[in-house]
Amino acid sequence: MDIAANIKKFRDEISDEVILVAISKTKPNEDLQEAYDAGQRIFGENRIQEMTDKWEALPKDIQWHMVGHVQTNKVKEMAPYVSLVHSADRPKLFKEINKEAKKNDRTIDVLLQVKIAEEDSKYGMSLKKAEEFLKEQKAKDYPHVKLVGLMGMATFTDDEEQVTKEFKILKELYDQFKESNELTVLSTGMSGDYKLGLAQGSNMIRIGSSIFGERH
């Protein structure tokens, strides 16, 4: 893989308003450094321990995004440095992030992860609960957490209509609540479906294998 060329290809392809998160899980530091040298500053990981090891080893101006399921007892490890948590999906996790952010004298930005996929293997708050959460502006209960947007993962399928339908559900939720909740980020789309995400209003795409190659 020519990581630098892949970064450039994505930057050329997507508009300046879209944030490219390079998903570097399982990849060695040298690969991340190569992306960094090509100008990439936002990296996403799905395991807190691995992200922390990389944060310690790599340049300090990298913004680290957590995109994987977060166990509450691991929040304290990333609280000093994490830039955005995409996977805030339950009040208990908001509470824990709030507690650890406060200890670190900071506010942590998060996305509410909503379950939009039909397959039930995915994490995320149910659509119904997410609507309630946003309607009642529950995030305000956590002063050291700033809810900045929504994240969703579509069903893993070649059926573009299905994926589009799921992304559309999240976009509608986003539009419904973006003003009242001051949301600015809609994170949908990965290597296989980012075009469909962008077509449904995504402004943050999470690209792993199309930048760094397949994971083993």
Ligand SMILES: *Cc1c(COP(=O)(O)O)cnc(C)c1O
């Ligand atoms: C791994 C992962 C990605 C990137 O997946 P690719 O298909 O390799 O682009 C995006 N989002 C989340 C939440 C992930 O876990």
